[in-house]
Amino acid sequence: MTNTAHLLQLSSIGKQFGGLSALSDVSLHIQHREIYGLIGPNGAGKTTLFNVITGLYQPSAGEFQFDGKSYQTCKPHVLAKAGIARTFQNIRLFANLTALENVMIGRHVRTRAGVFGALLHDRTTRNEERAITERARELLYYVGIEKPARTLAKHLSYGEQRRLEIARALATDPLLLALDEPAAGMNATETASLKTLLQTIRNSGITVLLIEHDVKLIMGLCDRVAVLDYGKKIAEGVPEEVRKDPAVIAAYLGAEPEAHTSGFAPLASLSPLAGEDPGERVVDNV
Amino acid sequence: MKLNSKSKSLLVALAIGLLLIPFVTDTLLGRGWVRIVDFAMLYIMLALGLNIVVGFAGLLDLGYIAFFGVGAYCYALAGSPHLALAFPMIFPNGVHLSFWVILPLAALLAGGFGVLLGAPTLRLRGDYLAIVTLGFGEIIRIFLNNLNAPVNLTNGPQGISRIDPVSLADVRLSVTQEIFGISLPSVHLYFYLFLAFTVLVIFASQRLEKSRIGRAWMAIREDEVAASAMGINTRNLKLLAFAMGAMFGGASGALFAGFQGFVSPESFSLMESIMVLCMVVLGGMGNIAGVILGGVLLAVLPEVLRHSVVPLQQALFGKMIVDPESLRMLLFGGALIVMMLYRPAGLLPSRVRRRELDTDEVVETV
Incomplete structure (x- = not known):
């Protein structure tokens, strides 16, 4: 490429x-x-x-x-x-699995072990498992999750859950x-x-x-x-x-472009964004 | 796996304890109970197989006993004179394959049926999946019931009898054997056979659980959309779960047929599916130790009841008022309700144990 x-x-x-x-x-x-x-x-x-x-x-x-x-x-x-790896708007972690397992699942697509590997647990599988765990731990550290890796995903704080989603996505390389x-x-x-x-x-x-x-x-x-x-x-x-x-500006504020320079706030309250997160209204006010 | 000396000696003690079970049971309770223990082992295998489908992959299967039936009939047809009736020209004496041929055959056939069930239900979840699998279980049973015409394949409701007993390398498990001067009756021999297979199934379940495949199953159970976004091919892995579960079911069905010497569609009713599912749920879905506990409890308790209720009523009232079968269902229903209220995750829920073993775990404050 x-x-x-x-x-x-x-x-x-x-x-x-x-x-x-x-x-x-x-x-x-x-x-x-x-x-x-x-x-x-x-x-x-x-x-x-x-x-x-x-x-x-x-x-x-x-x-x-x-x-x-x-x-x-x-x-x-x-x-x-x-x-292509993604995260979700409403967090979709594997809630009842540990933080580490969540990230390990992200490695699925880059690893190979199948049923026979799982059952026989041969050297290749063991090495692969070790590599998966190692990489998952690195990624947890990388995104800054300091809680123990064995914490269930649902017990992480909101911000950590968002970070865990990113770590899980990064695990797919x-x-x-x-x-x-x-x-x-x-x-x-x-x-x-x-x-x-x-x-x-x-x-x-x-x-x-x-x-x-x-x-x-x-x-x-x-x-x-x-x-x-x-x-x-x-x-x-x-x-x-x-x-x-x-x-x-029109899309965000529902107003003519020249209007927003003067009266910003009243227009915003008329806009389709009324009642929205205030962060949005400041499209030109950053 | 490295074992320290303490857990090694524990393992040896456990092994000796397990090996002594038939003798202890025989001496204390009688030969009939050894048979009951044998059946309990079969149920444990079944429950562990279903645990792969329901506990790991989260696919609610209400027709699981059908795979047990497929395995049992596979053994029955491939190890009895029955096929001589249907195809006297080809099999004048019926088919009598070796146990080691029939067992994988039964597992593979059941696995094939697992895929057959899985393929049309891939898009279904929860209640909808349960209904379709329930229907599948009934279809298999009704087929078994009616496939005595035009060609008598299953002998219909009468079932197939005179099935060859299991024999391993010329050792027939149907007759008492002398090993090292110890006389082992048939039920004891079957116990050891089932024990060996149960250990194998436990071992396989454990390895699957802690593997890449097992994690992918759990991801599907937790959130299928997120799982597929993480690159998990949910179609293949769900089919694999169905097939693996069905293979365990089929293998235990074959063992059942060899042990029993007789199979009929009656043994594969919806009630049996529900019993096996209850073993999984009662014990703790997804947790192998829990499933084993559930299997033992639900397989042995009805027999305990049967043997205690009648004499108890005779002693108290001088006659039998409630027959043990109805009492069994009553108690069973009550136990399930209590369970769902107080221990919804099962007797040994899968996560708690792991959390207890983990010292640096943050304790849930809820």
């Missing part, structure tokens, strides 16, 4: 749910080693697009290429093997790490350390795709950002430009 090609290339992706068009004609590309942000108001289709990329949904139209290969319809486990609102519900300190973690991950050579409501985080972290609204991509570019894009 040459580095010049895009890691992920979406071409005219569409997704219909019955008569509802959740995504239409979305095209974008993600380059190697960048942090790519996906933002948009609630119901814009971010998570749908995310589920298409990770194989949970099959696109109704369009196709995507990942790492030089084209995927029309694909099962999640095939894409995981190809190198991904090329693209797709994070669905990793900072949701985190306090400022937790968000700041998440930001550091994501930068470390990117510096280690992994491309990151990020859906986030926390615009501050997106703007400070992402190399490029795409904005979705009503299932369409309305803007794409570096955060600075996107933030000034009239269409984006």
Whole structure:
């Protein structure tokens, strides 16, 4: 794979749910080693697009290429093997398994032992098991989970659970790490350390795709950002430009671009975002 | 696996204890009880097999006894004169294969049936899966009941009798054998055979549980969507769970047929499936020790009841008021309700034990 090609290339992706068009004609590309942000108001289709990329949904139209290969319809486990790992908006850990086991399960796709290996427990299997455990422990340390590795996933704190999801995803040796609102519900300190973690991950050579409501985080972290609204991509570019894009401001604030410079707060309360997380309203106020 | 001297001596003591079971039972309670213990071993094997499907992979299977039936009938057909009735030209004396041929055959056949059940139910979960597997179990039983025409394959409700007893390298387990001057009656011999297989099944379960495959099963049990997003091929692994569970069931079915010398569809009713499932649930789903405990309790207690209730009632009232069978179901139902209220995770829940063994574990405060 040459580095010049895009890691992920979406071409005219569409997704219909019955008569509802959740995504239409979305095209974008993600380059190697960048942090790519996906933002948009609630119901814009971010998570749908995310589920298409990770194989949970099959696109109704369009196709995507990942790492030089084209995927029309694909099962999640095939894409995981190809190198896309994800986390979930509402944490989906294996709650009754230990933190360590959660990460070890992430190694599944990069290891081979089958039933006979399990039953015979031969040298190859033993070595592989040892390597799996070792790598899992490293990853727990890497994402900063300090509780004992044998703690059940459900007994970890909220922030740790989010980190554990990232560790589990990293265990699959991904090329693209797709994070669905990793900072949701985190306090400022937790968000700041998440930001550091994501930068470390990117510096280690992994491309990151990020859906986030926390615009501050997106703007400070992402190399490029795409904005979705009503299932369409309305803007794409570096955060600075996107933030000034009239269409984006209109989508977020439901107002004409010049209006927001004067009376920001009243307009926000009229916007479709009223009652939303306050972090969202500050789209241009960061 | 390294064992220190303490656990080594414990293991030796356990082994001697297990080997003495038939003699102790025979002396204290009589020969009939050794037979009951033999059946308990079969149930443990069955429960451990079902534990792979229900406990590890989280697939609720209410038709598990069907695989036991498939294994038993496989042994019955491949080790009895019965097929002479259906195909007198091909098998004038019936089929009499060696035990070591029939056993893997029965396991493989049952495994095949496991995949057959698994394939159409891959998209189902929970209650829906339970209903389909229940239907599957009944289909197998009804087939066994009716496959006496046009070709008499299963001999219908009469079942197949005169099944060859198990014989290992010319040692027939159906007659008393003298080994080192100790006389071992048939039930004792079968006990040792079943013990060996049970140990094997326990061993296999344990290794599977702590393997890459076992972890993938548990991931599917916990969250199928997340499991597939982590690169686990949920289709193949669910089929594998069904097949592995069915293979254990089929093998114990074959042992059952050889031991009993007779099989009929009656032994594979829905009630049996539910009993085996209860052994798994009562003991502690997913925990091997718990499942063994559940198997022993549910296999032996009804017999204890049968042998104690009648004399007790005779002594108290001078006549029998409640017959032990109905009392068994009453107590059983009551026990299940109490269990679900006070120990919903089973007598030996799988996680607690591990947590207790782990000193640096954070104690749950709930």
